[in-house]
Amino acid sequence: xxxxxLDIGSVAAKGVILDKDTMHRAMVPTxxxxxxxxxxLISELLELSGRKREQVDDIVVTGYGRIAIAGAxxxxxxxxxxxxxxxxxxxxxxxxxxxxxxxxxxxxxxEQGRVIDFAMNxxxxxxxxxxxxxxxxxxxxxxxxxxxxxxxxxxxxxxxxCTVFAESEIIGLLARGTSKSGxxxxxxxxxxxxxxxxxxxxxxxxxxxxxxxxxRNPGVRRALQEELGxxxxxxxxxxxxxxxxxxxxxxxxxxx
Amino acid sequence: MTINxxxxxxxxxxxxxxxxxxxxxxxxVVGTYCTYCPQEMILAAGAIPVSLCGTSEKPIAxxxxxxPRNLCPxxxxxxxxxxxxxxxxxxxxxxxxxxxxxxxxxxxxEIMQDIKPVHVMQLPHLHQLDAALKLWITExxxxxxxxxxxxxxxxxxxxxxxxxxxxxxxxAAVKAICDLNKGEPVLSGLDLxxxxxxxxxxxxxxxxxxxxxxLQEELAASRQAGSAPKPRVLLTxxxxxxxxxxxxxxxxxxxGCIVAMENCSGYKTLELQTDTGLSDPIVALAQKYMSxxxxxxxxxPYRLELLQRMIKEFRADAVVDLTWQAxxxxxxxxxxxxKLVRGNGLPYLHLESDYSSSDLETLxxxxxxxxxxxx
Numbered sequence: 001x002x003x004x005x006l007d008i009g010s011v012a013a014k015g016v017i018l019d020k021d022t023m024h025r026a027m028v029p030t031x032x033x034x035x036x037x038x039x040x041l042i043s044e045l046l047e048l049s050g051r052k053r054e055q056v057d058d059i060v061v062t063g064y065g066r067i068a069i070a071g072a073x074x075x076x077x078x079x080x081x082x083x084x085x086x087x088x089x090x091x092x093x094x095x096x097x098x099x100x101x102x103x104x105x106x107x108x109x110x111e112q113g114r115v116i117d118f119a120m121n122x123x124x125x126x127x128x129x130x131x132x133x134x135x136x137x138x139x140x141x142x143x144x145x146x147x148x149x150x151x152x153x154x155x156x157x158x159x160x161x162c163t164v165f166a167e168s169e170i171i172g173l174l175a176r177g178t179s180k181s182g183x184x185x186x187x188x189x190x191x192x193x194x195x196x197x198x199x200x201x202x203x204x205x206x207x208x209x210x211x212x213x214x215x216r217n218p219g220v221r222r223a224l225q226e227e228l229g230x231x232x233x234x235x236x237x238x239x240x241x242x243x244x245x246x247x248x249x250x251x252x253x254x255x256x
Numbered sequence: 257m258t259i260n261x262x263x264x265x266x267x268x269x270x271x272x273x274x275x276x277x278x279x280x281x282x283x284x285v286v287g288t289y290c291t292y293c294p295q296e297m298i299l300a301a302g303a304i305p306v307s308l309c310g311t312s313e314k315p316i317a318x319x320x321x322x323x324p325r326n327l328c329p330x331x332x333x334x335x336x337x338x339x340x341x342x343x344x345x346x347x348x349x350x351x352x353x354x355x356x357x358x359x360x361x362x363x364x365x366e367i368m369q370d371i372k373p374v375h376v377m378q379l380p381h382l383h384q385l386d387a388a389l390k391l392w393i394t395e396x397x398x399x400x401x402x403x404x405x406x407x408x409x410x411x412x413x414x415x416x417x418x419x420x421x422x423x424x425x426x427x428a429a430v431k432a433i434c435d436l437n438k439g440e441p442v443l444s445g446l447d448l449x450x451x452x453x454x455x456x457x458x459x460x461x462x463x464x465x466x467x468x469x470x471l472q473e474e475l476a477a478s479r480q481a482g483s484a485p486k487p488r489v490l491l492t493x494x495x496x497x498x499x500x501x502x503x504x505x506x507x508x509x510x511x512g513c514i515v516a517m518e519n520c521s522g523y524k525t526l527e528l529q530t531d532t533g534l535s536d537p538i539v540a541l542a543q544k545y546m547s548x549x550x551x552x553x554x555x556x557p558y559r560l561e562l563l564q565r566m567i568k569e570f571r572a573d574a575v576v577d578l579t580w581q582a583x584x585x586x587x588x589x590x591x592x593x594x595k596l597v598r599g600n601g602l603p604y605l606h607l608e609s610d611y612s613s614s615d616l617e618t619l620x621x622x623x624x625x626x627x628x629x630x631x
Binding site for chain 1: 598603604608617618621622624625628629
């Protein structure tokens with residue numbers, strides 16, 4: 001059995017290749033063509049695993065690019081894929097928070113690991129990776145540097161939910177000499193609050209997992225834990241959760 | 257002779273020609289926007305009641321020159337069609353009837369007065385209250401005299417009862433078609449919408465009734481069993497029309513089937529019949545129209561009862577609740593609807609959208625995830 005799971009997100013395309021006992025991961029920037037990103041990812045995964053395209057039994061694609069490379073394999077939503085992966089690794093988890101490049105989601109699972117409810121952010125970048133990316137630019141940092149540069153003892157509340165207005169709010173704060181580290185903590189708090197409200201709408205039961213690229217940011221993890229008042233489980237290589245779920249769905253179909 | 261859904265798509269065009277001819281012959285046309293408008297009264301006045309456009313995105317930009325952007329697209333579209341004179345039915349209307357259903361509509365009607373005469377009925381928002389029903393009866397009598405004065409006619413009781421019979425008969429015929437979907441669906445959501453929405457543009461009640469009867473018989477006879485079952489989705493929430501059917505389209509493209517619609521273009525009013533056993537036709541009409549379970553009613557228990565029954569009778573696998581942007585009453589009522597649907601152990605999806613295509617991708621993923629929960 002050899003299956004590939006692809007998660008073509010708005011910022012990065014992630015891939016997982018699974019056979020009976022080994023797993024390889026690869027990631028490329030999505031860029032302007034989700035189709036090219038998907039093809040490149042498949043080649044990289046095949047190279048990593050030392051296998052050939054014809055040996056692949058199934059490809060399952062998720063993420064916003066799932067339709068663009070529909071020819072490559074069958075499509076599933078990120079909601080189903082994240083649920084599938086988390087249920088496999090952490091069977092006690094009943095609530096998943098996934099924050100990606102352009103949306104954030106909360107997913108509720110039942111005992112069987114099936115999705116029973118979900119919520120997504122509305123037509124707005126607040127509470128997503130994109131929000132943090134725009135703010136990082138305004139602060140002259142890379143988005144990956146935000147987590148290590150916060151000072152949560154000096155948190156400055158950011159009031160604007162809108163990405164554009166929050167950016168001007170930050171520029172105003174910087175002009176007044178407010179510390180960068182306090183602003184960064186405020187940004188993390190803003191994302192945490194926004195997402196926590198969505199979590200409470202769906203309700204928490206059992207353990208809570210935090211997946212998606214933004215889960216790599218320790219500042220958002222801290223803020224979200226504070227807002228929810230509970231510990232979050234972060235899967236290893238959390239940005240690959242969707243791709244892993246896609247691969248597992250493919251494997252399941254091969255066995256059935 | 258056989259009839260199909262396709263025939264209903266031509267109703268607007270053919271009826272437009274007939275309305276033009278009728279106008280030339282001196283007949284009056286009265287435009288309506290909402291199911292609360294007692295069309296029996298217009299029929300009894302010898303005028304043609306016609307539904308006005310408000311389900312297309314086209315005139316919204318023009319409407320936003322006057323109305324706030326953060327307003328429901330249905331109100332903006334309705335006003336935009338009027339302001340740009342691009343709805344032929346509005347163009348031919350001698351009088352427009354509005355109702356104080358929601359805040360957005362009643363204030364929009366005030367502005368619409370500048371374009372055409374608009375008569376606005378004061379709709380009370382409490383079902384089970386004598387004072388509310390009394391006010392509504394008074395409002396129906398006021399409408400009667402407005403129509404008599406504006407159109408220069410007399411609305412007799414005999415004509416009212418005659419109109420009541422026609423509308424009762426048509427409502428029952430539409431319901432019979434919708435009810436066919438309780439079994440293996442004979443109509444897709446888009447077909448269902450085409451039939452229920454198009455009938456509001458017909459200028460000829462007798463012709464409409466025979467078309468509906470024929471279609472119902474045709475569909476009942478042609479029913480085929482055995483096709484692969486699709487997830488059965490019940491649609492509720494704000495009104496949907498041809499032009500604003502994107503959610504129906506997305507559900508069906510994703511592999512689901514909208515088996516029924518509990519909204520005012522669908523099933524919401526179809527169980528309601530005017531009681532012909534009463535002595536006063538105005539009172540009978542008032543009772544019927546006050547029963548409509550629109551979210552502008554507070555509280556609105558009949559909508560939840562109707563939904564509960566529809567979930568069972570149409571054997572729904574999931575419920576999609578559509579709120580148009582800035583429709584506060586349906587948006588807030590979604591909380592109660594969500595509780596009811598989840599209480600039945602069914603997946604529930606609440607969507608907030610407008611007439612634009614900007615959110616097709618984000619709607620699509622939500623809808624696909626909902627259908628995955630059913631599978």
